[in-house]
Amino acid sequence: MTAIPVLSGGAYAAELVQSHLRRIVELQTPVLEDTDPEPLHQLRVRFRRMRATLAQFAPALELPEAVTDQRLAKFGRSLGLARDLDVLRGRLEGELLPQLPPRELANLKRVQKQLKRERRLAFEALVDTLKGKRYLQLIAALQGWLKQPRYTTLGEEPVRAWLPEWKADALAGLMLHPGWRCRGYGAAGDHEALHDLRKRIKAARYALTNLEALEGDALSPWIERFKAIQEQLGDFNDLLVLQRALEDQVEGDLDRLLPTLCSLILEQRAQTWGLWQTSSATMLNPQTQEQFRLMQLGLGPNQPSSAIATADPQG
Numbered sequence: 001m002t003a004i005p006v007l008s009g010g011a012y013a014a015e016l017v018q019s020h021l022r023r024i025v026e027l028q029t030p031v032l033e034d035t036d037p038e039p040l041h042q043l044r045v046r047f048r049r050m051r052a053t054l055a056q057f058a059p060a061l062e063l064p065e066a067v068t069d070q071r072l073a074k075f076g077r078s079l080g081l082a083r084d085l086d087v088l089r090g091r092l093e094g095e096l097l098p099q100l101p102p103r104e105l106a107n108l109k110r111v112q113k114q115l116k117r118e119r120r121l122a123f124e125a126l127v128d129t130l131k132g133k134r135y136l137q138l139i140a141a142l143q144g145w146l147k148q149p150r151y152t153t154l155g156e157e158p159v160r161a162w163l164p165e166w167k168a169d170a171l172a173g174l175m176l177h178p179g180w181r182c183r184g185y186g187a188a189g190d191h192e193a194l195h196d197l198r199k200r201i202k203a204a205r206y207a208l209t210n211l212e213a214l215e216g217d218a219l220s221p222w223i224e225r226f227k228a229i230q231e232q233l234g235d236f237n238d239l240l241v242l243q244r245a246l247e248d249q250v251e252g253d254l255d256r257l258l259p260t261l262c263s264l265i266l267e268q269r270a271q272t273w274g275l276w277q278t279s280s281a282t283m284l285n286p287q288t289q290e291q292f293r294l295m296q297l298g299l300g301p302n303q304p305s306s307a308i309a310t311a312d313p314q315g
Contacts, residue, residue, distance in 0.1 A: 007159050009156075010155025010156060011149075011151070011155075014061075014146060014149045018146050021050065024043060027039050027046065037086040040079065040086065044083050048076060048206065050072065051076060052206035054072070056169065056207050060155030062150040062151060064142075067145070075138070078129040084241075085122055086119070088241060093112070096261060096265070100260050108261070111245070160214060167211060171207070171208075177193075177200055179193040180197065180283065181284075194236070198230055198233040205223055209223055215298065235268075236269060236273060246261075
């Protein structure tokens with residue numbers, strides 16, 4: 001990435017906030033038009049990145065009262081339901097249905113109809129949110145703050161002077177999370193641990209992305225690694241959610257009514273689980289952990305080993 005000029009921590013964070021906010025405003029119209037699911041996906045991502053940025057640099061910023069983590073989280077959840085249904089329908093209709101025999105397609109009509117109805121209701125709620133007073137107040141508050149941003153004493157100091165600390169909160173304790181050590185996917189506790197780990201990895205990736213311009217290519221391999229692992233866990237979770245949706249909507253024995261579909265889902269879950277097991281074992285490797293600690297401190301080799309770079313084809 002292009003080197004940035006010397007900035008204070010607050011000014012650096014404000015530039016990130018401005019970039020996120022500009023994109024959020026640009027995406028509102030295409031989201032409301034609802035002709036393509038991608039703008040909604042991008043808007044959800046931008047809200048998450050905005051929230052992560054404000055949380056990461058909170059010690060440097062004096063934000064208006066209208067801008068709180070709780071409000072950002074609430075608006076993010078309002079975007080999430082419609083997006084999750086888009087993902088669910090996309091996986092079912094785009095990937096799995098073309099591989100099914102006519103009999104199973106007929107048995108899935110009710111499921112498709114229900115998913116479509118739920119998506120319509122979720123989008124109606126989303127429209128109310130994006131046109132609502134509180135959402136517009138949040139956007140206006142951020143825009144007003146960016147015209148005259150206010151920083152704490154720490155926020156006036158050079159951002160590079162505290163670079164390890166800016167990484168610390170997002171990365172501290174990450175490798176102690178129990179999700180890394182799950183060795184089965186049948187128990188509900190394992191699923192919850194993996195789901196929570198995915199959120200932690202996502203937060204870490206966003207935090208490193210925010211600092212990528214400060215360390216050049218040193219952080220890029222780790223950002224890509226976290227992204228690949230996050231996608232593996234996301235795929236695994238999506239398949240589980242799809243299976244549960246089928247169990248809720250299909251009356252009767254799934255294995256008897258939808259044998260091909262059940263087989264495809266189990267096969268994809270096994271493949272995704274295998275990729276995840278490889279990635280988790282690589283990340284827990286002592287050599288990888290040493291490199292991870294050096295990256296946190298900005299000392300020595302920062303790039304993952306070749307084992308990490310080739311652990312899965314998505315990396």
